Amino acid sequence: MAISSELPRHNVHFEPDNIKIQVDPGANLMETAVAAGVHINASCGGAGVCGTCNILVKSGRVESIRTDKISQKDYNRGIRQACQTRIFSDLNVEIPVGSRLEKAVLSREVEEVSAQKPVALVSGWSFNPPVKKVFLELPKPTMEDNVSDLSRLLRSIKQQCKLENISVNAEILTGLARILRTNNWQLTATILLEANSSCRVINIEPGDTRKGHYSLVFDIGTTAVRGQLLDLNRGKVISHCIDYNRQISYGEDVISRIAWSQKTGGLKRLQKAVTATLNDLIKGLINSADIEVQSISHMVVAANTVMTQLLIGLDPKYLRLSPYVPTISNVPLLKAKSIGINTEEHVHLYIVPSVASYVGGDIVAGILGTGIHQSDKITLYIDIGTNGEIVIGNSDVMLTTSCSAGPTFEGGGIKHGIIATSGAIEGFEINPSDFEPVITTIDSAKAKGICGSGLINIAARLLESGIITQNGKINTDFPTKRIRESEDGYEYILCKKIETQIDKDIVITEIDLDNLMRSKAAMYAGYKTLAKNIGINLTDIERVIIAGTFGNNIDIKNAITIGLLPDLPRDRFFFIGNGSLLGSRLISFSTDLLYHGETIANKMTNIELSENTEFMSDYMAALFLPHTNMDEFPSVTIKKGKKS
Numbered sequence: 001m002a003i004s005s006e007l008p009r010h011n012v013h014f015e016p017d018n019i020k021i022q023v024d025p026g027a028n029l030m031e032t033a034v035a036a037g038v039h040i041n042a043s044c045g046g047a048g049v050c051g052t053c054n055i056l057v058k059s060g061r062v063e064s065i066r067t068d069k070i071s072q073k074d075y076n077r078g079i080r081q082a083c084q085t086r087i088f089s090d091l092n093v094e095i096p097v098g099s100r101l102e103k104a105v106l107s108r109e110v111e112e113v114s115a116q117k118p119v120a121l122v123s124g125w126s127f128n129p130p131v132k133k134v135f136l137e138l139p140k141p142t143m144e145d146n147v148s149d150l151s152r153l154l155r156s157i158k159q160q161c162k163l164e165n166i167s168v169n170a171e172i173l174t175g176l177a178r179i180l181r182t183n184n185w186q187l188t189a190t191i192l193l194e195a196n197s198s199c200r201v202i203n204i205e206p207g208d209t210r211k212g213h214y215s216l217v218f219d220i221g222t223t224a225v226r227g228q229l230l231d232l233n234r235g236k237v238i239s240h241c242i243d244y245n246r247q248i249s250y251g252e253d254v255i256s257r258i259a260w261s262q263k264t265g266g267l268k269r270l271q272k273a274v275t276a277t278l279n280d281l282i283k284g285l286i287n288s289a290d291i292e293v294q295s296i297s298h299m300v301v302a303a304n305t306v307m308t309q310l311l312i313g314l315d316p317k318y319l320r321l322s323p324y325v326p327t328i329s330n331v332p333l334l335k336a337k338s339i340g341i342n343t344e345e346h347v348h349l350y351i352v353p354s355v356a357s358y359v360g361g362d363i364v365a366g367i368l369g370t371g372i373h374q375s376d377k378i379t380l381y382i383d384i385g386t387n388g389e390i391v392i393g394n395s396d397v398m399l400t401t402s403c404s405a406g407p408t409f410e411g412g413g414i415k416h417g418i419i420a421t422s423g424a425i426e427g428f429e430i431n432p433s434d435f436e437p438v439i440t441t442i443d444s445a446k447a448k449g450i451c452g453s454g455l456i457n458i459a460a461r462l463l464e465s466g467i468i469t470q471n472g473k474i475n476t477d478f479p480t481k482r483i484r485e486s487e488d489g490y491e492y493i494l495c496k497k498i499e500t501q502i503d504k505d506i507v508i509t510e511i512d513l514d515n516l517m518r519s520k521a522a523m524y525a526g527y528k529t530l531a532k533n534i535g536i537n538l539t540d541i542e543r544v545i546i547a548g549t550f551g552n553n554i555d556i557k558n559a560i561t562i563g564l565l566p567d568l569p570r571d572r573f574f575f576i577g578n579g580s581l582l583g584s585r586l587i588s589f590s591t592d593l594l595y596h597g598e599t600i601a602n603k604m605t606n607i608e609l610s611e612n613t614e615f616m617s618d619y620m621a622a623l624f625l626p627h628t629n630m631d632e633f634p635s636v637t638i639k640k641g642k643k644s
């Protein structure tokens, strides 16, 4: 970031968060925001082409090129693209509503998760964490019993814990003699259980520290990172946290992150961004639970394959090049500190294994948590995000795939699409008497855009009422003044300028509908391809488990109406919230489950869709609302429009 370390540094003040940071002259404003933990939308990862990172320079000197993403009028009043701006004096910067990623909405998610009853469907495990703390009172050495301190320690562990094949981390030796002699030969050993009934002493502490024994679990998503602090004595979640993944300022999706990683120093920067996110969250978890960092004993992370590789600093380039091979699927146990995570030296990080380039440990953890690998019931497991990850199977067979649903469900590719943040339209109804829309927004704030679940609700209601047709066109014969023609074709006005935060009408366009159809068609064709490969029909599916935050907010009926979900009886659908955290939590609680992840990952067969002709024909058939074959959607009734 530095141009010259001899020049005085500049103070940058971000509003409205009131965050301050010092930088060297010439620092890039977007990178400064990342370093300060200020979240700015950056869909294109700083390429300068998306125009989502606009900020207002209220005072100070910057250098920036004006692109066509900023009007001359806005430029004159101080609007700049953060990614294209360099800092040359102390600065006051405001992040306008449209560019802000608000943490408050993420916090709301944490509250909702905390209130949820944990759903653990996997069976056959007992509470037996893979890391234990054991209090030992060693007999003092005598002339008759003068074995070494280490042998004395291992002998006690063997006797007390009935453990064999015990190894030790070399670091514990440094303090061993002193701890024993200054604490009356009493200490607490932290023991990591490993495969093949062996174990390793990873830490020793003076006296009895068994009370403080915690684990951290994280789901590293492309957009947000969610974490929990677990009490390993009581098997309880004691605090939750969530924040945007700081990598978001290097691009919204995994493709732009991969592209960023190829720049000089890019991989290192992305790795630092995610570890900085984790470190902030760890600090928050520890503070809110009022515990010491020394009492963290273990850590589990589940993530998609790109996030996993970036976390451990592996070049993700080949994940997006045919034949789409990850560098590693089963990451060996790592010391968390070795990759920049602020924990004590002894904390080992278990990363849930992945299946393929686009089917990661987050899905494996979800399968583990829901016990699909143990059940006879044919289950469809769906995690909808930028990539729709799908699994169909049971204890006999599991097929998985990842289909590029595009960013639609996260607000991308939609004229007024936004992520599920304050002011996002999520509820939508049509008043049957005057056909006027009735909208509800997140936090009941003034409307700012449309989030993914809102988009589904809007499309379903417009379809049912005949305002749009089954081929995703706006029915211009419909008796409403809300339909108008624009340069992008016809559009429907959801919310008038005066009712919005963005000083313009919020609309849904035919292009938006087209993008939605492509996304939902990709998902539906994905289910069908997997079902056919297993030799079943979609109607044979006995359970549909929907994971993820977005999944939690989906209205099942509306999702079926537009053809995003298969038309099955509603009692077959289940929401599990964050499947990735569910599985990671259970792995932290039970040695029995620790290696289920590997078994599941090895058992799953990945079907690559990019060159699958059957998928392509199912995809084409699904490019209709809900589908070209209405026999597949018997419960959906819609009014026919002029253009269908």
Ligand code: FES
Binding pocket: 041, 042, 043, 044, 045, 046, 047, 048, 049, 050, 051, 052, 053, 081, 082, 083, 084
């Ligand atoms: S234009 Fe700045 S992130 Fe896209």
